[in-house]
Amino acid sequence: MALLQISEPGMGTAPHEHRLAVGIDLGTTNSLVATVRNGISVVINDEEGRPLLPSVVHYDRGGCAQVGYGAQTLQSQDPHNTIVSVKRFMGRGLKDIEDIGRMPYHFVDAPGMVQIRAACGIRSPVEVSAEILKVLRARGEKALGGELVGAVITVPAYFDDAQRQATKDAAKLAGLNVLRLLNEPTAAAIAYGLDNAAEGIYAVYDLGGGTFDISILRLSQGVFEVLATAGDSALGGDDFDQRVFCWALEKSNLSFVTPHDMRNLLTRAREAKEALTEHGEARMTSVLMGGETIDLTLTGDIFTDITRTLVNKTLVPTRKALRDAGLTVEQVKGVVMVGGATRMPQIQRAVAEFFRQEPLNNLDPEKVVALGAAIQANLLAGNRGADDWLLLDVIPLSLGIETMGGLTEKIIPRNSTIPVARAQEFTTFKDGQAAMSIHVVQGERELVADCRSLARFELKGIPPMVAGAARVRVTFQVDADGLLSVTAQEKASGVEASVAVKPSYGLTDEQITGMLKDSYLHAKEDVHARALREQQVDGQRLLEATQSALEENGEALLSAEERAAIDEEMARLRAALQSDNLKAIKLAVDRLNHATVEFASRRMNASIRQALTGHRIDELAAIGDQPSTKADVNSAASSKP
Amino acid sequence: MALDFNQDFFELFGLQPRFQIDLAKLEQSYRDIQSRVHPDRFAHLSQAERRVSMQWATRANEAYQTLKRPLTRARYLLLLQGVHTQEETNTAMPAEFLMAQLEWREAIQDARSARDGHGLMHLETKLNRDLAEMHEELARLLDAEKNFPAAAETVRKLRFYEKLQHEIGEALESIET
Ligand SMILES: Nc1ncnc2c1ncn2[C@@H]1O[C@H](COP(=O)(O)OP(=O)(O)O)[C@@H](O)[C@H]1O
Ligand SMILES: [Mg+2]
Numbered sequence: 001m002a003l004l005q006i007s008e009p010g011m012g013t014a015p016h017e018h019r020l021a022v023g024i025d026l027g028t029t030n031s032l033v034a035t036v037r038n039g040i041s042v043v044i045n046d047e048e049g050r051p052l053l054p055s056v057v058h059y060d061r062g063g064c065a066q067v068g069y070g071a072q073t074l075q076s077q078d079p080h081n082t083i084v085s086v087k088r089f090m091g092r093g094l095k096d097i098e099d100i101g102r103m104p105y106h107f108v109d110a111p112g113m114v115q116i117r118a119a120c121g122i123r124s125p126v127e128v129s130a131e132i133l134k135v136l137r138a139r140g141e142k143a144l145g146g147e148l149v150g151a152v153i154t155v156p157a158y159f160d161d162a163q164r165q166a167t168k169d170a171a172k173l174a175g176l177n178v179l180r181l182l183n184e185p186t187a188a189a190i191a192y193g194l195d196n197a198a199e200g201i202y203a204v205y206d207l208g209g210g211t212f213d214i215s216i217l218r219l220s221q222g223v224f225e226v227l228a229t230a231g232d233s234a235l236g237g238d239d240f241d242q243r244v245f246c247w248a249l250e251k252s253n254l255s256f257v258t259p260h261d262m263r264n265l266l267t268r269a270r271e272a273k274e275a276l277t278e279h280g281e282a283r284m285t286s287v288l289m290g291g292e293t294i295d296l297t298l299t300g301d302i303f304t305d306i307t308r309t310l311v312n313k314t315l316v317p318t319r320k321a322l323r324d325a326g327l328t329v330e331q332v333k334g335v336v337m338v339g340g341a342t343r344m345p346q347i348q349r350a351v352a353e354f355f356r357q358e359p360l361n362n363l364d365p366e367k368v369v370a371l372g373a374a375i376q377a378n379l380l381a382g383n384r385g386a387d388d389w390l391l392l393d394v395i396p397l398s399l400g401i402e403t404m405g406g407l408t409e410k411i412i413p414r415n416s417t418i419p420v421a422r423a424q425e426f427t428t429f430k431d432g433q434a435a436m437s438i439h440v441v442q443g444e445r446e447l448v449a450d451c452r453s454l455a456r457f458e459l460k461g462i463p464p465m466v467a468g469a470a471r472v473r474v475t476f477q478v479d480a481d482g483l484l485s486v487t488a489q490e491k492a493s494g495v496e497a498s499v500a501v502k503p504s505y506g507l508t509d510e511q512i513t514g515m516l517k518d519s520y521l522h523a524k525e526d527v528h529a530r531a532l533r534e535q536q537v538d539g540q541r542l543l544e545a546t547q548s549a550l551e552e553n554g555e556a557l558l559s560a561e562e563r564a565a566i567d568e569e570m571a572r573l574r575a576a577l578q579s580d581n582l583k584a585i586k587l588a589v590d591r592l593n594h595a596t597v598e599f600a601s602r603r604m605n606a607s608i609r610q611a612l613t614g615h616r617i618d619e620l621a622a623i624g625d626q627p628s629t630k631a632d633v634n635s636a637a638s639s640k641p
Numbered sequence: 642m643a644l645d646f647n648q649d650f651f652e653l654f655g656l657q658p659r660f661q662i663d664l665a666k667l668e669q670s671y672r673d674i675q676s677r678v679h680p681d682r683f684a685h686l687s688q689a690e691r692r693v694s695m696q697w698a699t700r701a702n703e704a705y706q707t708l709k710r711p712l713t714r715a716r717y718l719l720l721l722q723g724v725h726t727q728e729e730t731n732t733a734m735p736a737e738f739l740m741a742q743l744e745w746r747e748a749i750q751d752a753r754s755a756r757d758g759h760g761l762m763h764l765e766t767k768l769n770r771d772l773a774e775m776h777e778e779l780a781r782l783l784d785a786e787k788n789f790p791a792a793a794e795t796v797r798k799l800r801f802y803e804k805l806q807h808e809i810g811e812a813l814e815s816i817e818t
Binding site: 019149150179180221223316319320323376379380381382390391392416417418419420421477479480541542545546549592593594596597599600601603604607608610611612 | 653655670672673674675676677678679680681684685686687688689690692693694695697698699702703705706810813814817
């Protein structure tokens, strides 16, 4: 298996022009970091040669976080301060979390997202996840020997906007530049598809520790097209542990256990579950704090029996995804298995029976997502040519707004290819109505109350008009990360209200900055120095990108004055970069960005003309690195019918 | 002719504005364009380039989705002719058609209550046959006869059929859970 070579830390650095990028699988149970080295995607191990980082964070009284195996050993000893499966809380309110009573944490209800009170104070799931990401980032930087250009972070395909936004915030907090949020099954499909030159319809069945995703993709001629995705963002191996735990309590006639015993028993349950994958039966023994002993034998038959409903629960979204894709099981060429929980024999059997074929298990189900993310990160960082694969992904859940009577009106249906935008017009229903409030929700249900509330915002200052005369145009834009932004405009008067969906349910930039400051108090790193360095790298990169764009087709697409205006802003940025003035650099970056908007759009137009006239970018480049000229572009356009 | 952001969807893909189109060509053009404009190509570039890329990729997706499906393609063609299909406002459908709709609804509802998966699949097959017929009708009205008002009425009818399709899907989903 070429893809599965594992590297050791500090194995030597990549060639000079290679941009350092990593793929990160931020899992419920385990997280990993991978990178492409010498054309091969490899998982980066820790210093002891271990590829996985358990997604467990322990806080001591001083607020110091320990992450991974070390934290895992503190689980039953200090359950309140050892946070496992934090991913289940990302972007979730207190009322969204099932089994809340069975968890040993002190939850604090906060608008949008729960928080956890640990010995050192209150932490949000975003901060806890950032601790995991920081460790992975450090691991990546150490192994690659330099600062990272960016990272691709994977998320369950079925994550909604709030969960995605929380993940992106966590990455920012960990000092990572997010090149893309990538859906986990899609990442797996890339790793599998490229490695096996796969063509046709494939399903990716991803059952991890806490989430289930099913994606249906069409792979053809270098295009990975997600046709449909479905899942359950609160279903995974953890639930199988729970079933075993409940079974053990029942068998031992226990109805209540302490948080300490609970953690302990859940761990025993998980061990028994994993042992059953290899053996026909597993013994589960434990002595509880009160002196009671548990000594049970779990057989494969009992296990299959007590978890049957969970297995079936994965088939419901599977059917739905197939239906949405307009396909039948006969059309599916292969089923790629992802996630540690797919090792369970009853899952293998259920999938084989449903798809009427043996599932594909030839990639390590725990690593394939990180490997695919690294391959995509390498592409996004600009390390590859233009003729590479194209990824077309979708939004997993419909987006809509609240209308009269608490009903939802869908604006962007689920499984729309992203990026996608839709505009909708609304009007006032009272004379002189000056404001209009818009409530954005995500989900498939008809009642607003059954969907996830993403944002509420108010459009104020509508000029006085009779009912029904105002025309408010609301535009929903979902970007390539699957994140939504909403803008609204009153057309008669031009009043504009722009809202990122973030404020009500995500973190504001100020909050992130505040958290960053807090964390630097512990890390002894200077916030300002870091921000300056990041801004300098950013500015340098922008200069290089602009320079190469100008070399490519500056002459063909810009007049002398336009060219001079861009040159001037470049000179300004170059000068600013000589200083240590953060604000000046940022301003110069913004100005240069602004000055190149028209150029960027002309470049894009020229590129599209080439597409229509049948030239490929690489063909044109092969003509001798000649920039296409204005005359070329015009004749190309006029040769169209 | 200048190619710009405001050109129509057919032009964008180098197609003639007709109802009957070469779907393979549409798909190929869409892929060619997406591989040039997609945000994944611009992730490492400037903010200006990333923004333009997102706008174009969004537009290419919208154009492709519109032309791919017969109903939206017909509606869009009519729009290019200045004919609005008035699906929300014009509800004056022939009585016969409305009767048939009621019968469909009832059949779906009955199958749903009886949790009759096979019955629903059967209804779906039948519905797909009807849909294919309406698509042929649209091809005739739009491409050959250029009878736009009649085509607009067929689009309105199609809209009802799409809702039925949706209902069958929901019914199937509900009996699976
Ligand atoms: N051999 C095994 N048999 C059964 N379950 C397993 C086995 N190995 C791992 N698992 C389960 O897989 C889950 C973790 O899978 P993983 O893909 O690492 O999850 P995540 O993506 O959520 O981090 C856990 O519930 C774990 O118990
Ligand atoms: Mg996973």
